[in-house]
Amino acid sequence: MSSTLDEHWFTETFADEGSAFSLEITDKLLDVTSPYQHLEVYATRTYGNLMVLDGCVMLTERDNFLYHEMIAHPALFTHRDPRRVVIIGGGDCGTLREVLRHPGVEQVTQIDIDEEVTKAAERCFPALTESNDDPRAELRFADGVKWVEEAPEASIDVLIIDSTDPVGPAEGLFKVDFLARCQRILKDGGVLVQQSESPLYHSGSIIRELRRDMLEAGFDSVATLPFPQPVYPSGWWSVTLAGKGSNVSDFRETDADDLTGLEYYSAAIHRGALSLPPFMQRLLDS
Amino acid sequence: MSSTLDEHWFTETFADEGSAFSLEITDKLLDVTSPYQHLEVYATRTYGNLMVLDGCVMLTERDNFLYHEMIAHPALFTHRDPRRVVIIGGGDCGTLREVLRHPGVEQVTQIDIDEEVTKAAERCFPALTESNDDPRAELRFADGVKWVEEAPEASIDVLIIDSTDPVGPAEGLFKVDFLARCQRILKDGGVLVQQSESPLYHSGSIIRELRRDMLEAGFDSVATLPFPQPVYPSGWWSVTLAGKGSNVSDFRETDADDLTGLEYYSAAIHRGALSLPPFMQRLLDS
Numbered sequence: 001m002s003s004t005l006d007e008h009w010f011t012e013t014f015a016d017e018g019s020a021f022s023l024e025i026t027d028k029l030l031d032v033t034s035p036y037q038h039l040e041v042y043a044t045r046t047y048g049n050l051m052v053l054d055g056c057v058m059l060t061e062r063d064n065f066l067y068h069e070m071i072a073h074p075a076l077f078t079h080r081d082p083r084r085v086v087i088i089g090g091g092d093c094g095t096l097r098e099v100l101r102h103p104g105v106e107q108v109t110q111i112d113i114d115e116e117v118t119k120a121a122e123r124c125f126p127a128l129t130e131s132n133d134d135p136r137a138e139l140r141f142a143d144g145v146k147w148v149e150e151a152p153e154a155s156i157d158v159l160i161i162d163s164t165d166p167v168g169p170a171e172g173l174f175k176v177d178f179l180a181r182c183q184r185i186l187k188d189g190g191v192l193v194q195q196s197e198s199p200l201y202h203s204g205s206i207i208r209e210l211r212r213d214m215l216e217a218g219f220d221s222v223a224t225l226p227f228p229q230p231v232y233p234s235g236w237w238s239v240t241l242a243g244k245g246s247n248v249s250d251f252r253e254t255d256a257d258d259l260t261g262l263e264y265y266s267a268a269i270h271r272g273a274l275s276l277p278p279f280m281q282r283l284l285d286s
Numbered sequence: 287m288s289s290t291l292d293e294h295w296f297t298e299t300f301a302d303e304g305s306a307f308s309l310e311i312t313d314k315l316l317d318v319t320s321p322y323q324h325l326e327v328y329a330t331r332t333y334g335n336l337m338v339l340d341g342c343v344m345l346t347e348r349d350n351f352l353y354h355e356m357i358a359h360p361a362l363f364t365h366r367d368p369r370r371v372v373i374i375g376g377g378d379c380g381t382l383r384e385v386l387r388h389p390g391v392e393q394v395t396q397i398d399i400d401e402e403v404t405k406a407a408e409r410c411f412p413a414l415t416e417s418n419d420d421p422r423a424e425l426r427f428a429d430g431v432k433w434v435e436e437a438p439e440a441s442i443d444v445l446i447i448d449s450t451d452p453v454g455p456a457e458g459l460f461k462v463d464f465l466a467r468c469q470r471i472l473k474d475g476g477v478l479v480q481q482s483e484s485p486l487y488h489s490g491s492i493i494r495e496l497r498r499d500m501l502e503a504g505f506d507s508v509a510t511l512p513f514p515q516p517v518y519p520s521g522w523w524s525v526t527l528a529g530k531g532s533n534v535s536d537f538r539e540t541d542a543d544d545l546t547g548l549e550y551y552s553a554a555i556h557r558g559a560l561s562l563p564p565f566m567q568r569l570l571d572s
Contacts, residue, residue: 004291004297005290005291005297005299005306009306011290011291011306011308013291013308017332018310018330018331018332018333019303019307019308019309019310019332019333020291020295020297020307020308020309020310021306021307021515022297022299022305022306022307022308023304023305023306024304024305024306044304046303046304046305046444047304047305062486063486065565080462081364142322181525198537199514200348200349200514200516212365226514228485228486228512228514228520228521228522229521230305230486230520230521230522232522233524234514234516235514235515235516235520235521236514236516236522240493259331260564262564263563263564263565264563264564265563265564266561266564268558268561269558269561269563271558272554272555272557272558272559273558275552275554275555275557275558276546277549277550277551277552277555278549278550278551279351279545279549279550
């Protein structure tokens with residue numbers, strides 16, 4: 001007995017992986033074709049609003065806390081004293097909100113190429129944009145690759161690559177040249193973090209290559225942290241950290257313990273995520 | 287742009303949760319109606335063979351290691367010296383195989399009501415049944431609820447409830463009366479473990495109620511361990527341990543470190559899984 005899904009469902013098919021994920025939708029709230037991508041927002045029955053870019057699920061109101069907390073807090077607590085933070089991508093502003101929870105952060109610049117994503121977030125995901133008025137936040141709509149190229153050397157503490165998948169507009173963000181430029185603009189002790197796809201699907205491909213590229217680009221240490229993410233392919237996702245003159249397997253545990261009010265991240269979750277399942281470690285080492 | 291899935295996909299719809307998961311199938315290998323349930327096995331393009339009971343995905347060759355390692359090893363390494371193990375359900379024999387990796391175990395009895403599940407596993411999931419000839423293994427096909435009722439008091443070290451969801455044939459396995467009978471047949475220091483559904487979907491319902499029922503049934507400690515499971519609802523799953531005269535938040539870390547050859551479980555994964563995400567802890571405490 002295989003169910004069939006009618007027009008009340010949004011389905012994303014992961015063609016290479018032979019799997020698909022669907023959410024029951026009740027309404028279409030937005031349909032915008034920007035110069036960069038096709039953006040849709042749906043109301044779902046159980047996941048709140050859903051943002052879709054070029055047919056790929058980006059986030060839902062219900063479960064985006066997993067991704068946003070895990071792309072922000074491990075990197076920030078790995079850096080000894082993060083003051084100047086840059087987010088490439090991240091137009092929905094959810095990562096920005098998490099970064100701004102760190103009182104020591106003095107300035108956060110978010111550079112997304114597509115202003116329509118931020119407009120859609122303001123309208124349909126208001127919780128994510130609630131910190132946009134923070135005086136420390138700066139929103140720019142520009143090409144992140146170019147921005148990194150032109151940024152002054154050794155000027156940033158934490159650089160967050162909060163991008164879509166390594167195909168389409170974000171392809172340039174997964175290349176060794178780009179990573180080398182990121183390394184250049186980080187200060188000594190700086191930390192880079194990038195979303196790095198599914199531990200089940202991509203440990204022997206995208207994740208392993210990204211880690212190799214990071215080391216080749218001049219970083220001194222790497223660490224991949226898996227976490228659950230129901231709406232992404234396989235329901236299991238990861239971020240990969242890279243350190244410039246620092247060991248990204250260490251972090252400020254006591255400070256992490258003191259940050260309360262989060263949904264997923266904690267010092268113990270961070271510590272746990274640093275230990276990879278054996279199958280993943282074997283694939284990364286092979 | 288919402289894709290549509292044709293007859294080359296098997297879809298399980300989680301109606302209450304408004305989500306669905308699909309796998310691309312290439313063949314139907316088995317279709318059996320037993321006295322207890324409807325059993326199907328499909329060949330998939332990327333997940334190996336897939337077993338389905340009453341329309342619900344039970345397991346695939348590709349990712350069952352997550353569930354089977356996590357329902358077996360945390361419980362066995364929590365017990366000080368497990369010799370006598372009983373599995374209720376578990377007809378696919380994957381849990382049995384994991385239990386038999388522990389050299390100290392002297393006898394494992396698996397009691398599944400439906401022999402057709404084991405026959406299907408022998409035919410379509412041969413890796414799971416590879417330890418069935420171990421002289422320590424005993425396979426019985428009988429009503430697990432009744433078996434527990436009739437078993438002698440204080441006769442078992444570890445009791446594993448490897449059941450389907452708490453609806454249909456497995457409903458009786460999620461009741462306080464049944465848990466109290468489980469508690470009775472465990473020796474002092476005994477450990478019970480039960481699959482306990484999705485941290486995202488069920489922390490404030492099934493998981494919280496199960497933990498409450500376990501304590502009400504006379505157990506002295508409980509612990510819920512989340513882990514990824516791509517083919518189950520939300521891609522995120524859990525097991526819950528209960529201890530009779532023992533603290534199930536402690537385990538034999540050194541022994542766990544010594545068990546090699548696994549795919550997901552390790553001492554570090556076990557330790558990490560004992561720290562719940564804050565949202566989950568809040569729901570369990572509320």
